[in-house]
Amino acid sequence: xxxxxxxxxxxxxxxxxxxxxxxxxxxxxxxxxxxxxxxxxxxxxxxxxxxxxxxxxxxxxxxxxxxxxxxxxxxxxxxxxxxxxxxxxxxxxxxxxxxxxxxxxxxxxxxxxxxxxxxxxxxxxxxxxxxxxxxxxxxxxxxxxxxxxxxxxxxxxxxxxxxxxxxxxxxxxxxxxxxxxxxxxxxxxxxxxxxxxxxxxxxxxxxxxxxxxxxxxxxxxxxxxxxxxxxxxxxxxxxxxxxxxxxxxxxxxxxxxxxxxxxxxxxxxxxxxxxxxxxxxxxxxxxxxxxxxxxxxxxxxxxxxxxxxxxxxxxxxxxxxxxxxxxxxxxxxxxxxxxxxxxxxxxxxxxxxxxxxxxxxxxxxxxxxxxxxxxxxxxxxxxxxxxxxxxxxxxxxxxxxxxxxxxxxxxxxxxxxxxxxxxxxxxxxxxxxxxxxxxxxxxxxxxxxxxxxxxxxxxxxxxxxxxxxxxxxxxxxxxxxxxxxxxxxxxxxxxxxxxxxxxxxxxxxxxxxxxxxxxxxxxxxxxxxxxxxxxxxxxxxxxxxxxxxxxxxxxxxxxxxxxxxxxxxxxxxxxxxxxxxxxxxxxxxxxxxxxxxxxxxxxxxxxxxxxxxxxxxxxxxxxxxxxxxxxxxxxxxxxxxxxxxxxxxxxxxxxxxxxxxxxxxxxxxxxxxxxxxxxxxxxxxxxxxxxxxxxxxxxxxxxxxxxxxxxxxxxxxxxxxxxxxxxxxxxxxxxxxxxxxxxxxxxxxxxxxxxxxxxxxxxxxxxxxxxxxxxxxxxxxxxxxxxxxxxxxxxxxxxxxxxxxxxxxxxxxxxxxxxxxxxxxxxxxxxxxxxxxxxxxxxxxxxxxxxxxxxxxxxxxxxxxxxxxxxxxxxxxxxxxxxxxxxxxxxxxxxxxxxxxxxxxxxxxxxxxxxxxxxxxxxxxxxxxxxxxxxxxxxxxxxxxxxxxxxxxxxxxxxxxxxxxxxxxxxxxxxxxxxxxxxxxx
Numbered sequence: 001x002x003x004x005x006x007x008x009x010x011x012x013x014x015x016x017x018x019x020x021x022x023x024x025x026x027x028x029x030x031x032x033x034x035x036x037x038x039x040x041x042x043x044x045x046x047x048x049x050x051x052x053x054x055x056x057x058x059x060x061x062x063x064x065x066x067x068x069x070x071x072x073x074x075x076x077x078x079x080x081x082x083x084x085x086x087x088x089x090x091x092x093x094x095x096x097x098x099x100x101x102x103x104x105x106x107x108x109x110x111x112x113x114x115x116x117x118x119x120x121x122x123x124x125x126x127x128x129x130x131x132x133x134x135x136x137x138x139x140x141x142x143x144x145x146x147x148x149x150x151x152x153x154x155x156x157x158x159x160x161x162x163x164x165x166x167x168x169x170x171x172x173x174x175x176x177x178x179x180x181x182x183x184x185x186x187x188x189x190x191x192x193x194x195x196x197x198x199x200x201x202x203x204x205x206x207x208x209x210x211x212x213x214x215x216x217x218x219x220x221x222x223x224x225x226x227x228x229x230x231x232x233x234x235x236x237x238x239x240x241x242x243x244x245x246x247x248x249x250x251x252x253x254x255x256x257x258x259x260x261x262x263x264x265x266x267x268x269x270x271x272x273x274x275x276x277x278x279x280x281x282x283x284x285x286x287x288x289x290x291x292x293x294x295x296x297x298x299x300x301x302x303x304x305x306x307x308x309x310x311x312x313x314x315x316x317x318x319x320x321x322x323x324x325x326x327x328x329x330x331x332x333x334x335x336x337x338x339x340x341x342x343x344x345x346x347x348x349x350x351x352x353x354x355x356x357x358x359x360x361x362x363x364x365x366x367x368x369x370x371x372x373x374x375x376x377x378x379x380x381x382x383x384x385x386x387x388x389x390x391x392x393x394x395x396x397x398x399x400x401x402x403x404x405x406x407x408x409x410x411x412x413x414x415x416x417x418x419x420x421x422x423x424x425x426x427x428x429x430x431x432x433x434x435x436x437x438x439x440x441x442x443x444x445x446x447x448x449x450x451x452x453x454x455x456x457x458x459x460x461x462x463x464x465x466x467x468x469x470x471x472x473x474x475x476x477x478x479x480x481x482x483x484x485x486x487x488x489x490x491x492x493x494x495x496x497x498x499x500x501x502x503x504x505x506x507x508x509x510x511x512x513x514x515x516x517x518x519x520x521x522x523x524x525x526x527x528x529x530x531x532x533x534x535x536x537x538x539x540x541x542x543x544x545x546x547x548x549x550x551x552x553x554x555x556x557x558x559x560x561x562x563x564x565x566x567x568x569x570x571x572x573x574x575x576x577x578x579x580x581x582x583x584x585x586x587x588x589x590x591x592x593x594x595x596x597x598x599x600x601x602x603x604x605x606x607x608x609x610x611x612x613x614x615x616x617x618x619x620x621x622x623x624x625x626x627x628x629x630x631x632x633x634x635x636x637x638x639x640x641x642x643x644x645x646x647x648x649x650x651x652x653x654x655x656x657x658x659x660x661x662x663x664x665x666x667x668x669x670x671x672x673x674x675x676x677x678x679x680x681x682x683x684x685x686x687x688x689x690x691x692x693x694x695x696x697x698x699x700x701x702x703x704x705x706x707x708x709x710x711x712x713x714x715x716x717x718x719x720x721x722x723x724x725x726x727x728x729x730x731x732x733x734x735x736x737x738x739x740x741x742x743x744x745x746x747x748x749x750x751x752x753x754x755x756x757x758x759x760x761x762x763x764x765x766x767x768x769x770x771x772x773x774x775x776x777x778x779x780x781x782x783x784x785x786x787x788x789x790x791x792x793x794x795x796x797x798x799x800x801x802x803x804x805x806x807x808x809x810x811x812x813x814x815x816x817x818x819x820x821x822x823x824x825x826x827x828x829x830x831x832x833x834x835x836x837x838x839x840x841x842x843x844x845x846x847x848x849x850x851x852x853x854x855x856x857x858x859x860x861x862x863x864x865x866x867x868x869x870x871x872x873x874x875x876x877x878x879x880x881x882x883x884x885x886x887x888x889x890x891x892x893x894x895x896x897x898x899x900x901x902x903x904x905x906x907x908x909x910x911x912x913x914x915x916x917x918x919x920x921x922x923x924x925x926x927x928x929x930x931x932x933x934x935x936x937x938x939x940x941x942x943x944x945x946x947x948x949x950x951x952x953x954x955x956x957x958x959x960x961x962x963x964x965x966x967x968x969x970x971x972x973x974x975x976x977x978x979x980x981x982x983x984x985x986x
Contacts, residue, residue, distance in 0.1 A: 039125035077109040087113035088340025196221035231259035282380035415500030431478035483509040535634040556602035608638040670759030717747040845880035873915025900926035919976035
């Protein structure tokens with residue numbers, strides 16, 4: 001049968017060969033297939049021919065693009081479609097196939113499953129016609145040898161050539177004798193004239209061996225006139241016959257077919273070796289677990305020196321590939337079970353190599369022999385570029401996905417009027433969920449079908465003309481609301497409109513509303529500009545283009561009177577007038593303004609001063625060559641200048657008033673506190689001449705403390721609008737003899753009207769020394785009178801309390817049954833009377849020591865028991881009682897002393913005052929003993945005894961304790977601020 005001729009892809013340049021699955025065919029495999037002398041093809045699971053070499057096309061007589069195009073017998077030898085070998089396995093079959101023209105050809109087909117994609121097969125075709133012919137020749141030679149059909153001749157020294165031989169061998173010109181047709185003549189028939197030039201040296205060695213009767217076997221080529229070029233093998237075998245006769249046998253055999261086959265095999269081996277050496281992949285052959293042969297690339301990829309790989313074991317090769325012992329054993333087991341093993345590894349690199357520069361290798365092992373592990377082919381490939389490409393593709397994919405999903409702009413892939421894919425921004429823009437948005441008809445995003453068809457037709461026209469389209473569209477969201485978006489659309493493939501387009505949707509709803517608002521505002525702005533008091537004039541390249549009502553009134557005319565005229569028509573006669581300048585557009589940028597002040601002359605002849613600025617507008621977004629326009633804003637300041645003149649006159653009058661005022665006045669700079677102005681009275685205040693004060697800070701013309709106080713007041717006044725007032729007491733100056741003075745100082749912040757623009761501070765000071773002296777005299781008299789009245793009151797209270805005590809004692813005599821309670825009350829009254837008595841003879845707070853001594857003397861007089869006083873610690877007079885706590889403390893001390901007398905059999909009562917750094921402790925000790933389980937905290941508060949003490953004791957800064965110390969009962973009262981006040985020692 002004939003083979004269908006189909007187009008085969010053209011020969012590919014080195015590089016990866018892509019196929020439909022997206023996986024690349026290694027360029028090394030493509031090169032190996034291309035330069036192989038045997039017919040080879042590479043097919044995919046669908047039977048498509050991915051690669052085919054020239055010998056295959058020559059053998060099949062045409063190009064092949066699918067296995068289905070092969071003759072059925074040849075497809076059956078391959079195993080297509082149901083008997084293709086698994087990956088890593090090989091299948092070899094032989095058979096006769098009828099080719100085009102009916103001729104039968106003997107084929108040997110080897111199919112092998114290789115890695116890549118879902119499955120690929122490498123198929124090798126071998127034409128066995130030459131081997132069949134060689135086999136037939138071997139059969140014929142064997143038959144000829146069986147019938148002695150070889151050219152054989154034996155030379156006997158006695159008889160000469162005795163064995164007849166065909167005229168296929170030769171001898172030297174001087175060898176052999178006899179008649180023509182004898183064996184000697186047959187051997188001599190191969191002379192030098194028929195020997196090929198490249199075999200002449202071998203022929204001469206044969207002749208030399210014949211002459212010397214030496215053993216030799218020589219192959220040489222002859223050019224036969226009938227059969228052409230033939231190869232002969234002549235063997236010379238010396239021998240010795242009976243009788244000691246030397247002999248030599250010459251056997252000549254036609255080995256043309258064998259030599260041709262040998263040379264063909266050598267050529268094939270050479271070509272295969274060349275393929276291995278130039279292959280970018282490292283290939284090695286291992287037999288019985290040892291490496292027999294490999295190319296240089298194999299050693300280079302494994303990092304071995306030349307020749308170092310020979311003899312390596314399979315385990316060593318795996319270890320070199322980065323597998324440890326356990327992994328290597330598992331890899332060998334997998335190789336024995338499945339016939340193949342693949343891995344990827346990184347060879348050791350230098351320290352300077354970065355992570356991205358580290359090379360990557362792949363190691364593929366295939367079992368080639370029949371016995372498990374007998375023959376193994378190892379292939380090492382450099383996959384660094386593939387790895388980098390994969391990493392780059394993965395990075396690009398991540399970046400593309402991030403750009404797609406993280407973009408704030410809605411992006412959608414559109415095809416056939418529907419959305420194929422959309423990002424999160426598009427989901428937020430339309431309000432549709434992503435799964436609902438995918439596949440959604442574009443017409444659903446518009447208010448109605450007619451509007452969508454109108455937009456779609458416009459987009460198709462723009463895409464057909466320019467490959468892109470853009471415009472603003474009004475979209476309808478899922479909730480029914482609408483918004484304006486800017487749509488930019490671009491074709492995916494300009495040559496294929498059916499591939500769809502990519503569209504971006506930018507929300508411009510706010511911008512559109514702003515633009516509409518701006519248009520409305522523009523009209524309002526012109527109306528507003530007509531109502532402002534500032535003259536606005538717009539000047540274009542042709543002159544004045546527009547002016548507002550204030551400018552028209554300022555220039556003394558209407559807009560029509562000035563249209564097209566230069567603005568310099570209202571300038572005064574000065575040659576350097578700002579309105580005569582022509583370089584505004586060259587010196588100013590868009591939006592930049594410059595201020596000026598000049599005189600103008602209106603059409604009615606009125607001259608006036610204006611202050612204004614000029615700004616360049618309309619330059620951005622204008623057409624090329626359009627430099628924009630100038631907008632002048634002019635303010636009539638004629639009245640302001642008149643006011644400034646009046647202010648200058650007022651300032652001069654104010655300066656004269658300041659100079660003659662009886663107050664000390666100074667004007668300070670708020671930033672650095674330097675004196676800007678002063679009058680003569682301030683010189684008296686500072687006690688320095690004016691030249692030592694003007695332009696200097698207070699620290700340079702006042703003493704340190706006074707300067708610091710004044711500087712702080714100036715700083716305080718600069719941060720507030722309120723006046724800062726303070727009295728400054730000037731000490732007497734012994735050197736100049738000036739007495740002490742008191743000045744009433746007021747500082748207020750002023751808004752500066754000068755050119756500096758900073759804050760200014762005004763100081764006004766008046767001498768109030770005499771006033772303060774009179775006030776102090778009046779205050780001292782009032783204080784003396786008050787103290788006298790207070791002492792009189794305390795004296796009368798003391799007398800009244802003593803009268804009360806006398807009445808209580810009389811009652812005690814009349815009522816003996818209540819004498820104990822009345823005596824206790826009398827003690828309390830005496831204690832209070834003692835406090836008032838101390839206040840009569842003392843000025844200021846009561847001292848703790850004085851109160852304690854007075855109470856002790858009162859108790860001693862009342863009960864007739866001796867009380868010893870002891871004061872410990874420095875400065876006992878520092879501790880004083882407040883007016884509120886003096887009577888409670890006095891009553892507490894009175895109660896402690898009274899209890900000590902009542903609960904002791906006799907003897908003196910020891911009273912001690914211990915002064916510390918910030919507290920004072922009063923202790924009262926008497927002979928006696930406390931109850932075994934006595935606890936002061938459990939004594940209820942009452943009106944007598946310890947309960948009264950607890951009730952009277954101040955709540956803060958006071959504490960009391962009662963303890964047994966040997967034979968003595970000690971009561972301690974500790975007083976600390978605020979129960980006592982710490983004063984300066986007397």
